[in-house]
Amino acid sequence: MALNFPKLFRGAALVLAAATAFHAGPLLAQDQPLIIARHLEINSLDPSRAFCDTCQIYLSSAYQGLVSLAADNKSIEPLLATSWEVNADQTVFTFKLAPNAVFSDGSPVESKDVKWSYERLKNIKADASFMMSLVKSIDTPDPKTVVVTMESSNSEFIGVLTAPYTVIINSDVAAAAGAKADADASTTDTAEGWFLANSAGSGPYVLKSYAPDDELRFVRNDKFWGKAPAIGEIVIDETADAVSQAQMLQSGAADIAMQVDPDTSKTISSPDVAIKTVPSYNFIYVMFSPGAEGNKVPLTKEVRQALAYAIDYDGIIQFTVGGEGKPQASPIPNGFPGTADLPMPKQDLEKAKSMLAAAGLADGFELDVTVAQLNVYGVDLVLLMQKVQQDLARVNVKLNIQPVASAVWREQVASPGVPFSARFYAPDYFGSAQYVQFFGMIPDSFWLTRAGQKGKVDLLNQKETDLMKKAMAASDAERDGIYHEIALQMIEDKIIVPVVSPNLVLAYRSNIEGVRYSACCNLPLSELSRK
Template structure:
């Protein structure tokens, strides 16, 4: 996750941070766009990649059938010029416009079918997006029909996710890619995708060096409006202060991980900073299935610990008030969240509940990644949690870990509490139920139960989830509100803060915005 984005057990490539950098050319006034960020690339293969950097890279290189407009809610045509959905949300038909891949070959329905089946069958981190897909068929060269095993009013939203980008099937197959049912075992194309691309977007991969930079070249044969830059360079700069320095000196055009405090320190009139709400959030998660915790981290104890946290103080402590509290593990502004009431601290009630549960003198361990995500220093955040737990008589040992160690220990039951973050893959609330819902077979239910689903599964959620997917509009919003309330009752996932996002860029750059599906839409960015 992030920043490192870590959602579904993906492999994260560790990148060395540097204070500053020496790009091949000064960014300002050139035909090269330079973006400074701490990269979190786990793969450049659309069906395997799963990270923040991956989102905007894939969106620039691999186009999706539909995409999210600037209002962050409305879907608009992309490779598909039109589409139809049947009455019960089980069949989706897309009609393609005339488009070409970077090698000049036409984008055809067969490429779409191959790409989506590969996303499903490769069993990579983003494969969950295609859960429930039973068939994909090209009825002619420009028409694709998808059929689902159950209603899903969010399938259109899922198709807008950057990981659903369409790949040149013939080129990818020639380099080891497969899309069949056995793709997880037979596909050998991941190394090829680290050095090559096969998309239809305005940019294509030029080179990738895991310890330094990601380079994209403008697709001079792009069928649409010409790319605004001949080259885009994403350069590795680890911390916010160094990113700000790169902006002020003109060595970078955009910095993606500047926190509000650092933004306030920027004095250059050549740098623009905007603070905008985001759909990102950081949270702690309880793992009742951890070693010796089945009779300790009970629902009553989890609810008590949820009451122990000072959420208002956490907001000030972590981001200086530049963010919002969040009630459930569904971001503010997503369907169903308007009716959810954020938790409030109640120390007296927390102590009472812990005593009633026989959980006095409780000692717990929190293992979490040692990182700074969305301007939130996880060590500082967890020190605040430690402080709040101590106020109700609970001792919390903090165990900051490298990403590699955290990933290995996450599924081993070494500690009962962790901390992590989440950013949307598309606009829609179902993804959060599908990930955080205490429904057997869902990621966090498995992560929290560790082979003992009875410790965490909430029987009410599965039915509500299916009803929500079969609904739309106000009916769906009402059901997502109920799901949010149930997830709050679970008290497995406790959102701590939804940080605001800082958009920071040189004043001669325009088109910079935050996207719920794509992070940073590179195709819209230009130099004045």
């Protein structure tokens, strides 16, 4: 393995600084930059365009939403909104904003900023825009009151607002930089480049600098209206693989390593490093795109179901994370509403062969695979696909694997489509609607559009669509059963096939406190401190 000299020198400086801080006192120790080793894989720093795991960390640190997800990963707490009211049919949501909330430039957070931020998120039409898809109108009767009216019932809207992609932007500052919120914002907005060097939020940190494929640097927001975070400066350092992250952690070059896999964690024996393994809601999935141009045979539902039966799920869990993970039944993760007692996937080679024979494919076929060269949640996606390649070979299906950069994968999956691939997902908030809206075969969902290549192949599931409308209007007591029915439909669709929900390894220096897994925000930076 080639040595990364800049990281080594940075680590030496960090160790020296930490030693100096120890003798100078605890206040100085908190002022030393805290280094987090992780693969950045950032698609944007624009709150209305960002959609990635590191984006979750960034947005929840430099910005704030109206509400937040509590440490139990289920309860909702006030943030920029001190209170809210919801009408009986869950179509009108009224929020009262904190009177003392200010942005990082000292200007007040007002209802106009909320209206502008939500309208921009919807009209930019990026990956997270679905979170505002049901919003009909937003009224601002006074500077501290916001009234959001829906097209139809939206029982999960308050939960949606804990997602970091729904943060509130300083509309005056962003608009001056070219940001737009109008209906044509997707073509007229010119602010994405500005957001790579500037933040415009009310969070505990502000963006200091971002160097693609190198680092993302935060500094404490001196005008923060809440409790000031303990750490004055935080750096997320681009470190692509688990072994390098573990080495940085043990040497003191990093304080936290975020993507150490279970096997690598077992090699760490330093008394100065703490390792905790916890269940997560993250998962890795494979997906089929029947509308992709490169398909050599029609990927009908029966063919997709047959190929899913050929996959060795238990073997994948052992191969990818050494058994430190769980199977997952549907694209709604274990523990979310509707997932109790779902049938877990099982390999059945005889059934796979029988179904392929019934489809006239007993002699097999070739399937092109484009997969991003990423290691996420301790899983190398290329190695995962090589394991699946071995599984499908047992039913005479040959996978042609083409590893590509993640940015290339994003482009290809949009057009001309990717016949078969693997990807990952982390929750944006605690609630099952996000998974149906993103993965479900319902109108305008991300994967209906991508898998069908904008209607080239009709994949719409009308029963799923009707159930989703019912779920959005249901009471808390009714929703669980409805999402269970939806999950069963998504299992039958076999567009998205989860293969492993990895346990999460929390790896950090023993003097760091506040490290925890957040189901919306990945790692809450403002809770970190040094002993």
